[in-house]
Amino acid sequence: MEIKRYAKLRERDGFTLIEIMVVVIILSILAGIIIPKIVSRPEEARRTKAAVQIKQLDGALSLFKIDNGFYPSTDQTLSALITPPEQGERATNFKDGGYLAKIPQDPWSNDYIYLSPGEHGEFDLSSYGADREEGGEGKNADINIWDLE
Numbered sequence: 001m002e003i004k005r006y007a008k009l010r011e012r013d014g015f016t017l018i019e020i021m022v023v024v025i026i027l028s029i030l031a032g033i034i035i036p037k038i039v040s041r042p043e044e045a046r047r048t049k050a051a052v053q054i055k056q057l058d059g060a061l062s063l064f065k066i067d068n069g070f071y072p073s074t075d076q077t078l079s080a081l082i083t084p085p086e087q088g089e090r091a092t093n094f095k096d097g098g099y100l101a102k103i104p105q106d107p108w109s110n111d112y113i114y115l116s117p118g119e120h121g122e123f124d125l126s127s128y129g130a131d132r133e134e135g136g137e138g139k140n141a142d143i144n145i146w147d148l149e
Contacts (some may be wrong), residue, residue, distance in 0.1 A: 015105050042066045043104075043130065044064040045108035050143045052126045053104045057112065057125055058145055060099040060110040071116045071123050078103045094140075106131060 045100055060081045065071050068091040072080035076088050082103060085095040106127040117122030124145065131140035 047129070047139070047143060049107045050129075051148055052105065054112065054125050054127065054145050054148060055144060057100075058106075059126075061123060063095070063099050064091070067091070067095055072114075074115050078112065120144070 015066060057078065061071055068090055072078070072085055072091075075089045076085035079085075080091065080105035081099040081130060082101075083098060084091045104112075108127070108130055110128065110132055113126040113128065114123065126145065127143045128134055129136055129140050129142055133140075138140060
C-alpha cells in the first residue's frame with residue numbers, strides 16, 4: 001500500500017519536457033512583443049527621468065526654503081541641499097543630514113541648470129536635454145521646471 005502511494009507521487013515529480021517547451025515558447029513570444037517597445041523608447045525614458053528628478057529637486061528646494069526662509073542662490077548651487085552653504089546667506093535651520101543624499105545629474109550626465117532668483121519664478125531649474133545646449137526641439141528640447149505640470 002505504502003509503495004503504491006510513493007510510486008504515484010514519483011510519477012508527478014517535476015515538469016515534462018513539453019510543459020517546459022510551452023513555457024519557453026510563451027516567454028519568447030512575450031519578449032518578442034514587449035522588448036522592442038521598451039528598447040525603442042530610451043530617449044523618452046531619459047526625458048521622463050529628468051522630469052522626475054527636477055520635481056524631486058523642486059521638493060527639496062521647497063523644504064530648504066521652509067526651514068531657512070530663502071532658496072539657495074545661484075552661487076550657493078544645488079549643493080546647498082546636501083551641506084549648509086558657506087557663502088552668501090546663512091542657512092540657520094539647515095536640516096541634519098541635508099535635504100537630499102546627493103545631487104543627481106540629468107540622464108545625459110550633465111548637471112542641472114539652477115538659477116536663483118530665476119527668470120520664470122523664484123528659481124529656474126532645467127536640463128538642456130540630449131544635445132546639451134539651450135533650446136532645441138524633440139529629443140533635444142530643454143526640460144524646464146516651469147513647463148512641468
